[in-house]
Amino acid sequence: MQKMSDRQLFPQMSLIRQDLFRTQEMDITSRLQETLHGAVHNRQIPSGGSVAVAVGSRGIQNMDMIVRETIRFLLHSGLHPIIVPAMGSHGGGTPEAQASLLESFGISEASMGVPVLSSMNVTEMGSIGNKTRIFFSTDALSCDHIVVINRIKPHTKFRSAIESGLCKMLVVGLGKKTGAAEIHQKAIHHSFTIIEEAAAHILKSCNILCGIGIIEDGYGRIAHIEAMSPEILIHREKELLQKANQYLARIPFQQIDILIIDHIGKDISGIGMDSNVTGRHRDITGDFQISPHVKRIFVRDLSPLSDGNGNGIGLADFTTKRLVDAMDLEKTYINAMTAVSPEKAAIPMYFDSDLPALEACMKTCGAKSVDSARIVRIQNTKNLEYLQISKALKKETEKQTKIHFATPWQPIRFTANGNLTDFQSLLP
16 A cells, blocks of 8 residues: 655654563463462362352453363362453443453353353442442352452552452442442542452452452563452452552653554553553543653554443544544443543544644644654553654663664655554564
């Protein structure tokens, strides 16, 4: 396809590769069986009981394998597992959409050999003083035991000893749409520390068999997986969160004029693009801007695995008509309203193609000249090994020992219809 470029409109760019935190490849099956045995078998659980295995909506590497091996372990232990979606209001808050989301990750009744119960029904199971009521999946409560599986990582919305992980899944994910809305509403006045308090209540009130916590390395691979008994779950999650924060991949520049993000989506981050990576967040519980400090964010597309949920697009300054057309507004609005964050569903200025969107970025980013514009392009906020940068970042890049140039400097390339060439085509 014909390419076009304009040296006067945009600076030259180069692809770089950064060395991220990397772990040795793990035998997930062996590790999971070992850690489950330590957390569960030592408790001498009688056979014959039912177990709800709670699974969320995040795209976690080998998640289908983890769920399958967990189910295999439970069956071998004489228990009867089912799968329960634990994703709050995601998928528009409907049973069918939540089951479909799990299926998109390879998790279904057919693939796992056990029922998937995706009802949105909840049971109120107490409160934390006058702070918040606690709701919990009726399907999960109907089982003799509950297992929760989730990634532990820094949250995009708040800072606390407990952020995104097993406790949040117990409180928000298994709270379904009703519980998720309650927690977010009450956090406006009581902060998100109520998640830890609510999780402690659930751990005392429900028969939680174990939690399975996952930490990823900088490449999105599983760095650690651990089953933990309910007695140590909160304490251990706090420790693992500190490790996850150290492992998190980030953009290696402090000041950026334009950040181009090829894809956002719920499979990538709860708000489509991780604010720990973009440095930008708007919320009723508090706005913040951390490193990197980005003047303009341009989002090109919505991830196909986001199922039409464009939550987070409100954090961008510019986008494309194709992204807007790909949005399921109902799913997006339900998710944003449940999280008390309508600003994240607000659609920014959008254009028919990438070219005029980038021109708008250049005109409004405050760069003194084309050559001085500090531009970074990423695939998404989860895959940060390769980035494309403008020549204004050359000197800073050369000073960093963990960054390597992968291509020479060259003009930004567009297709004949005015869109940037696919990021994959830039990779060596």
